[in-house]
Amino acid sequence: MTGWEFETMVTAKSQDERGHWIALEETHFYAEGGGQPADAGTIADEAVHDVQQIDGVVWHLLERPIEVGTAVTAQVDVATRRDHSIQHTAQHVLTAILEDRYGIETLSFGIGTDDASIEIGTHAFDWSQIEQLEQDVATVIYENRPIHIRQLDVSEVDQTKLRKPTDRTGMIRIVEVEGLDYNACGGTHVASTGQLGFVHVTALKKVRGNVRLTYVAGRRAIRETQSARTALRTVHQTLSTTNETVAARVLEERNARIEREKEVKALEARVAKAKVAAFLQEDNYVITHIGKTEGETLTTMIIERIAATGRIAVGANHTAQKLILMHDGTHDIAIGKFLKRALDDLGIGRGGGSHKQAQARFESVLDLEKATAEVVKRLQEGVVSC
Ligand SMILES: [Zn+2]
Structure with missing residues (x-):
């Protein structure tokens, strides 16, 4: 037997949004109180979901009602108790x-x-x-x-x-x-x-x-x-540690990670500088083909540096499937509205932005490339109605 069983009779019933409540002639169910949750169990094989005592009456919450006067077998779940x-x-x-x-x-x-x-x-x-x-x-x-x-x-x-x-x-x-x-x-x-x-x-x-x-x-x-x-x-x-060594090792790992992150940032800054220099040799008004192979932070870094030279930068980051447009604010093109219009016309991607910068995300690299080509075409042709 998993329960503590007793026979009794239903003496009252009521209903609210939580379900059907019944009161019993005699009950061994503990009603929630004093920080202790209600007992679990069954009444006539119906699961008891809650037990509350109101004005001295113990009410048992069931999914289905049981008529007043019905003789029932109840079981308090012993493991829960x-x-x-x-x-x-x-x-x-x-x-x-x-x-x-x-x-x-x-x-x-x-x-x-x-x-x-x-x-x-x-x-x-x-x-x-x-x-x-x-x-x-x-x-x-x-x-x-x-x-x-x-x-x-x-x-x-x-x-x-x-x-x-x-x-x-x-x-x-x-x-x-x-x-x-x-x-x-x-x-x-x-x-x-x-x-x-x-x-x-x-x-x-x-x-x-x-x-x-x-x-x-x-x-x-x-x-x-x-x-x-x-x-x-x-x-x-994972770390080949013991209870005695694990705390020191985790701290060591964290410090090493912080150091590596600093190194990566420094390397990224050097890579960005070199890439920006190469892009600027093209001497175009719109700089494209940024971001295909880099991580998102590096793409953003390159775009920011190019935009700072007065050009319009277009970056398509394949890892994040993200298109980023930016200028230094001196151009007439409201780049957020421009990008949104291009995306609406194509029916792909979601994005927008401010006067000088905008971003969009795509469900596939194919969509990203399609949108990038369209945006670059419009920028180069001067089709920028806003
Ligand atoms: Zn106590």
Whole structure:
């Protein structure tokens, strides 16, 4: 059996844009609350998509309605419940240790699909402290402390032990992690701290002057460390590194890349200079045949330099399938409008630009060459109506 099964009766139904909601005579589904998501499961074989408690009534969201009065078999998905209980109980342990040993208060808590997080009232918490915190949590896990859930009248509650004072009256649900935490809580919990398995912090982020601590526990922690190991193994195989050497090696690689980029830029500038000199020997008003074999940045560099000499530069970059036109602003041709008109007439490419520069992209090199030929022809014939 994958679920925790119970028999009951539908007592009410309603509908909204999310679907059909039903209430039951008796329910074991946990309604979303206190940072813990709703249980999953089925009612009469219909998947339960959400559970919300409104004015004391627990509503279960289904795709199809079930009539009031229908006897139904319901199943709470045990794996989801256990996972939520583990993440939630891990929060009790983290909160208790952070407060009692570090003097840091937990401000909020939430369980997401992949991880859970708490916002803690400090502006400085670093990774060396996290390592110690994880060790402290591990000790509590190994001690396998029992967790007791008790429904107590407010008069029976030991107010001196309560982590947060409560102003509630009547019956209060007290959750006690033996020797560690004593708290009023309506969530679901595991029976002892050993069931948490492993609690692993995955991220620290500064938010609103506090710190958001993201963690995973139980099977989520196993999945997370497996995924991290897979990623790290790829890096180790690629760079021939170990856990001890990888950080230095990655920095080394980054610095080497920055150096190479500088070299490439310097080389590109030299190539551009030489190519520009060769183009200018043609002494034409329109300079074409730029960009066929170069990278896009080099093409742009050459075009800018040619345009700066007062000529109209036409560059067709084959790698980017891009046409670039430019002049120095002293010509009468509004090059953006001119290019757009030529493209509209040809029915290919997309582009436009300003008075002195324009760009267009094409779906194929063939289209790029066709457009380039047309643009050059119009420029040389002086067919520039705007
Ligand atoms: Zn709780």
